[in-house]
Amino acid sequence: MNNRPGIDSTFLLIAKRWKPEDCCDSTTFVNQQFAMELQKSGFGVLSTVLEATDEDVTDAQMQNITLILPKPKSRSYKIEKSDWLMYPDRYYRGLKKHVNVSFIVGHVNEKGYDTVEEACIIRDRYFEQAALVIFIHHISDAKNFGRNNVIGERDILQFAKESVLVLVVGHSLHSYYLGRLEKPTILYLPAPDEIYLASNVRPLPVDANIEILSVVNSSNKKALQYCNHIAQAMGKVTSNFSTMHQKCPIWKVCYKNEEDVGRFDRDLFHKCKAVENLKKVDYYYDGDMNNLLTIFMQSTLLIDTSEDVFSITGLNAIAAGLPVLFKENSSIANFLKSDCFLELHSGDILVQLAVNETFDVAAGKWAEVVTKCLVDGDSKLLRASVLKEGLLKSMKEGSIKKSHQEILTWLRMKIEKSVTDCLN
Incomplete structure (x- = not known):
């Protein structure tokens, strides 16, 4: 039929x-x-x-x-x-x-x-x-x-x-x-890729590295600007955290493509101050979504600096159960607030930055929240799990589902009207 x-x-x-x-x-x-x-x-x-x-x-x-x-x-x-x-x-x-x-x-x-x-x-x-x-x-x-x-x-x-x-x-x-x-x-509202929903980030062994992940599209100047903030922030985090906890966090950078690596090093680290304590791990990302999932599984936290109108990377990280930090004025932050997954506030999952925030102040805010996440790692992983459940609920009955249904309902009405007009 x-x-x-x-x-x-x-x-x-x-x-x-x-x-x-x-x-x-x-x-x-x-x-x-x-x-x-x-x-x-x-x-x-x-x-x-x-x-x-x-x-x-x-x-x-x-x-x-x-x-x-x-x-x-x-x-x-x-x-x-x-x-x-x-x-x-x-x-x-x-x-x-x-x-x-x-x-x-x-x-x-x-x-x-x-x-x-x-x-x-x-x-x-x-x-x-x-x-x-x-x-x-x-x-x-x-x-x-x-x-x-x-x-x-x-x-x-x-x-x-x-x-x-x-x-x-x-x-x-x-x-x-x-x-x-x-x-x-x-x-x-996009839904995450199914491969992330089918996965689940697990607590890392006690002796495992603390790895903070950023996914970078170096061709986007605004994204690179925010990564300058994160680079300086991670310098502060690495220095302070290693002194207090005798463990040195690593900043992992996942690139869009291989050509961006040299450009990223030149534009970011050669111009950025306060990164002398920062140890970084470079990743070349070849386009396979499974590769990003593997990196998620090896990470402690994703710092999402995406300037994409809706962070697909951040959405997939939530689906995988990885703790994530977003800018409070981002589109995906508005999505999380609208569906009331958790009682979200600045300094938790969201980092509040003013529109014209100075470089040093922005870096300081990121450093403060990242350090808090590392100190309270078990709690953040638990909240990430709750956030994933909220995302699943949104796909079944929340704002993601409703946005898709509204579109389909409108299209059906448009088609039915066209058919009626043709018959008349």
Whole structure:
């Protein structure tokens, strides 16, 4: 029996990859998750990808999702990526046969249009009757408009004007864009990857190293700035903690890719003061989500300095049961507060920083809270376990579940109205 919500309810998601390339790849993470949510609810789902492995194709097929692959130049389907936007028909031979596409979904992130521009072109060329849905992962920065592909608010508003529905990722974006856009605007909250939910960080042996983890995308200048604070903070923590407890904490840095390592060392440690006592361990992260899980299992604490609109790394750390510290004004902190997992307050899971906090003061606040977490390690691990239970509850009945249901309900109503209009 066909359980599709309407006779014309196929979604075409315009994506560059099926699986996230790395732990900072939130756009792909959300796109894949949204595709699976749609499919489970009975919608037909297609997704373009610029490249895909055989494993990607198999994984999508297991979810009953069709990947529209580019014209293969090799067994791994790799293509020249630079001109696919202007000539999508050259790369997607199977695109035209999907005549019943009713919604096309594109993304806008901090690096630029990402896939929403491609979504508009493909809609105009092949699916004129399809409605545009956009995901926004970014609050535009007018000061940087036109620089390094950073888009301005006028561009986002124009895409929103052409769409029937705007989905914004996280509370911060929802608060920012609500009322600024004429079209319906709905909050979307990501859920963690299942491999983290299936795992559980255990207490480390007494003689194990105390390892504090940061995950860094060095291409993000703001993220690097916050890591300057953490570097100085960890210098203070290492000096004070080793004096009081005869044990030297280690700061682990997990990089997005291998090229960032040298740049990170040069830009951070050669310019940062008060790190002479800091011992660090460098990790090269190769994109395999299982590798990050292994690092979680070997860590005492994650210091989340992500400037991503919704910290996927922090979300997955919660799912794994790893104690985490967040900035109090971050989007994920707002999410935790909204679902009332715990009575959260500054100095516990959240670190309160003023908007224009000075370097030394910010480093001092991080150092104070990190030291407190290390001294009270058993309690922090217990609270991390409670936080994980709260996250599971949110996925089943809390704000994550509600945000997804609201989107699906709106889409069903839109499809039913379209069907009714056609019949009349």
